[in-house]
Amino acid sequence: MTDLAQDLLSSFVVAEPQLNGSRNLGVVHLRKEALDRFEALGFPTTRDEEWKYTNLKPVLKHNYRILLKGDDAVSFADIKSYLLSDLDTYKLVFINGKYSSWLSDSTHQEFDVCTFAAALNKYPDTIAEYLGKAAPKGETFVDLNTAFADDGAFIRVKASQTVDKPIEILYLTTNENGPAFSQVRNLIIVEQNAEVQLVERHQNIGDQPSFTNFVSEVFAARDARVSYYKVQNDADEATLVDNTHVVQKEQSNVHVGTYTFGGKLVRNNLHFYSGGEHAESHMDGITIIGDGQTVDHHTLVDHQEPNCYSRELYKGIYLGKSHGIFNGKVMVRQKAQKTNAFQQNDNILLSDKAKVDTKPQLEIFADDVRCSHGCTIGQLDRNALFYLRSRGIPKHEAEGLMTYAFAADALEYVKIPQLEKRLNRVIAEKLGINLEFTL
Amino acid sequence: MIKINNLQARVEDKEILKGINLEINPGEIHAIMGPNGSGKSTLSSVIAGREDYEVTGGSIDFEGEDLLDLNPEERAHKGIFLSFQYPVEIPGVTVSNFVKTAINESRKGRGEEPMEAREMLAKMREKTALLEMDKSYLSRSLNEGFSGGEKKRNEIFQMAMLEPKLAILDETDSGLDIDALRIVAGGVNKLRTADNAVIVITHYQRLLDYIKPDFVHVLYNGRIVKSGGPELAHELEEKGYDWIKAENA
Ligand SMILES: Nc1ncnc2c1ncn2[C@@H]1O[C@H](COP(=O)(O)OP(=O)(O)OP(=O)(O)O)[C@@H](O)[C@H]1O
Ligand SMILES: [Mg+2]
Numbered sequence: 284m285t286d287l288a289q290d291l292l293s294s295f296v297v298a299e300p301q302l303n304g305s306r307n308l309g310v311v312h313l314r315k316e317a318l319d320r321f322e323a324l325g326f327p328t329t330r331d332e333e334w335k336y337t338n339l340k341p342v343l344k345h346n347y348r349i350l351l352k353g354d355d356a357v358s359f360a361d362i363k364s365y366l367l368s369d370l371d372t373y374k375l376v377f378i379n380g381k382y383s384s385w386l387s388d389s390t391h392q393e394f395d396v397c398t399f400a401a402a403l404n405k406y407p408d409t410i411a412e413y414l415g416k417a418a419p420k421g422e423t424f425v426d427l428n429t430a431f432a433d434d435g436a437f438i439r440v441k442a443s444q445t446v447d448k449p450i451e452i453l454y455l456t457t458n459e460n461g462p463a464f465s466q467v468r469n470l471i472i473v474e475q476n477a478e479v480q481l482v483e484r485h486q487n488i489g490d491q492p493s494f495t496n497f498v499s500e501v502f503a504a505r506d507a508r509v510s511y512y513k514v515q516n517d518a519d520e521a522t523l524v525d526n527t528h529v530v531q532k533e534q535s536n537v538h539v540g541t542y543t544f545g546g547k548l549v550r551n552n553l554h555f556y557s558g559g560e561h562a563e564s565h566m567d568g569i570t571i572i573g574d575g576q577t578v579d580h581h582t583l584v585d586h587q588e589p590n591c592y593s594r595e596l597y598k599g600i601y602l603g604k605s606h607g608i609f610n611g612k613v614m615v616r617q618k619a620q621k622t623n624a625f626q627q628n629d630n631i632l633l634s635d636k637a638k639v640d641t642k643p644q645l646e647i648f649a650d651d652v653r654c655s656h657g658c659t660i661g662q663l664d665r666n667a668l669f670y671l672r673s674r675g676i677p678k679h680e681a682e683g684l685m686t687y688a689f690a691a692d693a694l695e696y697v698k699i700p701q702l703e704k705r706l707n708r709v710i711a712e713k714l715g716i717n718l719e720f721t722l
Numbered sequence: 723m724i725k726i727n728n729l730q731a732r733v734e735d736k737e738i739l740k741g742i743n744l745e746i747n748p749g750e751i752h753a754i755m756g757p758n759g760s761g762k763s764t765l766s767s768v769i770a771g772r773e774d775y776e777v778t779g780g781s782i783d784f785e786g787e788d789l790l791d792l793n794p795e796e797r798a799h800k801g802i803f804l805s806f807q808y809p810v811e812i813p814g815v816t817v818s819n820f821v822k823t824a825i826n827e828s829r830k831g832r833g834e835e836p837m838e839a840r841e842m843l844a845k846m847r848e849k850t851a852l853l854e855m856d857k858s859y860l861s862r863s864l865n866e867g868f869s870g871g872e873k874k875r876n877e878i879f880q881m882a883m884l885e886p887k888l889a890i891l892d893e894t895d896s897g898l899d900i901d902a903l904r905i906v907a908g909g910v911n912k913l914r915t916a917d918n919a920v921i922v923i924t925h926y927q928r929l930l931d932y933i934k935p936d937f938v939h940v941l942y943n944g945r946i947v948k949s950g951g952p953e954l955a956h957e958l959e960e961k962g963y964d965w966i967k968a969e970n971a
Contacts, residue, residue, distance in 0.1 A: 669767075669770075669772050669773075669794060670809070672771075672794035673770045673794045673798055674798055674824040674880065675795050675798035675825075675828040675884070676823060676824055677827060678795065680827070681795075684812075687814070688812060688813055688815055689814070692814070
């Protein structure tokens, strides 16, 4: 057992009575059970098949504070650059896991855009119905989060409602007092034929290490439409384990886009449970990282019902001494005939010190299905590079341009133009190219 | 304009150019012919600066400057243009943005101001008309899904936009249909001035009926083994390369 695991277990006794929802017996029970499972499992090591390529040891060794306090000193000016400033949005801002009402813009009017803490008190039935129902028990980080998390975004869109503007969820860590371990949680319920767009971001604004263990549960009912964008551009010393679990019903359409540029270590566990006919599951993303960074995408699409479609497209660009991991599992259950599953992971290594481990994993138990998958790891095409240079385009720009062109089609499903622009800007900056070139 | 002296180049261990001598003056058109694999495209690539080829000897002087010291983009800025035998597809970059960038990078390289948007637009309009190209090409991804002939025409469009001093056309005629050949060759002729020069690499006399060379050279086994006037192309068309090979056995 690591020191951190020990610390967590012993902190629980102190923490538990203070957590939101500690009078809700169902929740208390859930937390205790989850903690027991965490105690049995501990943190994964590289001996675990699912963590073979991602070594947590260096980021678990910090002396993290576990019981964090909010920070009133954070002003809008401090967080402005992490928000889509040129767009009217609902905003849920959390600082060290505590809701900041003065930086947020929530609503209870037609739909709920509020906090998990509020929902624990206000909607105990909804909590009992949904909490912990998408994220699987027995996954160590999920269990740990279930035990500790007491706040985060709660979004419930009632049948046939469309949330009139995107919702931005910002989780900030300020850690002047040393390394911080934060655990926050989303519960997102999109009822029949309802629609919502989410933009989410975790951001460490201190100079100390941070570790965020995050769980997001998304329930998309029949005909629901969800666009969920994750902007991962955290500070150099930040670690994020993102566990996002999406349960889909008939004809629902859910897109999760993951755009990863920053952070020391990012692990995305993104699971789709396609549990209704004609459901569509889209997941895509761009990863551009450099020296000292590791990004690990572990995805699962679990096709449980017939006639569903899933599309998965991840692009990776690796500079310096960076490490990318992609593990895409597609499961097609026996009942799920006529499944159409597409998966592609393409990577470019721009340095000979960069490394990528990519692995598609298909488990197909139905016989009438269409599954395609592929992965590539390559360098920039020398021929194309010479072609561009011979027309007068300097080497650096030519490389940037080709890399950009390589990555850009993973942005195709971004439906918020301001976000697309923003992502393009970050990508251009990362690659050191002039945007006018391609836009 | 350009003076190639005893140029030798190889890729890995393979000697490809074995001592090329060629001098081209402003206003001239030189045709280079020769059997497959003799080194024509290699010579073009070496002039344009492709780094996969190692120059092991000789020199290239371009307007008094040693070209071999420059990288491909710098050579382009000086006015060298290579129309590729096999143009490369670049998905995600439109023809018009690409051409705009190429022009402005070249201007920047020469210390000039970027071209005004209005002038750029007018120029694109003029050159697409010259080559009888549909303007819809401009908003397509560079060469992506272009037919063989469309790619070649697009190369000459880029040449027309960039207005190089020395243009090397590597088998621009291959892939073009009869009408397209006439249009593209007509375009090349219109772009000629007393100050620029063209190297035409081709296997067929037909192109030389349109673009009339001042000199014809035969490249064989990494060397220019014969040079002459336009009549040499006719002779090759008639007799093939056997006699050249026999002379150089
Ligand atoms: N990058 C390379 N690696 C290995 N061999 C090469 C390379 N480039 C050229 N060669 C070889 O060098 C020789 C000359 O090739 P080159 O393309 O210059 O011929 P060419 O005269 O243009 O022929 P063609 O008329 O068929 O276009 C050929 O034997 C070719 O296989
Ligand atoms: Mg050739």
